[in-house]
Amino acid sequence: MTITAAITATATPGASLxxxxxxxxxxxxxxxxxxxATKSIATELLRNNAALISHAAAVFDVPTILTTVAVDSFSGPMFSEITDAFPGEPLLDRTSMNTWEDAAVIDEINRIxxxxxxxxxxxxxxxxxGPVASAIDQGFEAYFISDACGDVSVEAHERxxxxxxxxxxxxxxxVQYLxxxxxxxxxxxxxxAVTGVARKFAGAYGLGITYAKTMFGASEGGH
Structure with a gap:
């Protein structure tokens, strides 16, 4: 007979959160x-989700690196929805497709x-x-926000x-990130600030917040 030690629950978050x-x-x-050329997600949804995570990070003062490739010669400016959330934040422009191979970006990763x-x-x-694989190989934990990414086809994104x-x-x-x-x-x-970001960028959820607050003065947690 195997005796299993009792497990006690505690009101603490999981380490992976x-x-x-x-x-x-x-x-x-x-x-x-x-x-x-992004076809795996509608451009307007991509821009919205990029804005959502950017403004979420700004609310919580999450250290954020903004990086571009060939900003002046080929790819054009970064979405204003992102740069508006981080006024004055420098854009680290690269030649490498893999962000992790750019020395300036890695200097900033190490500084943070x-x-x-x-x-x-x-x-x-x-x-x-590229950077996800490289970061993991060097011992970092990597997360990615899948609906704030896109590729040339659904197949390319999903693979x-x-x-x-x-x-x-x-x-x-x-939304999970926020x-x-x-x-x-x-x-x-x-x-x-969080409900403000949700109301502006979180689609039907944000619309629901607006409705509840307007019609009933409702709020999460009784605020």
Whole structure:
């Protein structure tokens, strides 16, 4: 007979859940030329989700790296929905398709000093797989926001997602990212900002918040 030790539950979050202070967000190649060829997700939804995670990170002061490829000579400017969330933040322009092979980006990764990295950008199968695989190989934890990534076809995006999961990366969605940062509606210092981001960018969920607040004065957690 096998005797199993009793397990005691505690009111504490799982270690795999992200928090505002435990990761760096890296936003890669959200640029016009890259978006033109993206077919796995509608451009307007991609821009919306990119805006959602950017403003979420800004609310929580998540250290964020913005990087582009050939910004002046080929790919064009980064989405304003992202740069508006980070006024004055420098754009690290690269020649390499793999962000992890760019010395300036790696200097910034090391300066920030987080071992958990969350990635999003274009295209999934090239510019996201490359740094995800490289980060994991060097001992970092890698997460990626799948609905804030896109590729030249659904097939290309999905195979890239499968490949990253097989390597050990953790997929997330944009609304999940926002709510995992908040995690408790009793955190009143960010409550208004988070629901504001949700109302503006979180689709039907945001519409529901607007409706409930307007019609009933409702709020999560009784605020």
């Amino acid at each position: 992200i928090s505002p202070t435990d990761h760096t967000l890296v936003l890669i190649d959200f640029q016009s030329q890259m978006a033109f 000093g987080k071992t958990r990295i969350v990635f999003a950008g274009l295209w999934t199968g090239v510019c996201i797989v 890239a997602v499968q490949r990253m999961i097989q390597l050990g990366a953790v997929p997330m969605t944009s 709510l995992e940062l908040q995690r408790d509606w009793a955190r009143t210092e960010t409550y208004d």
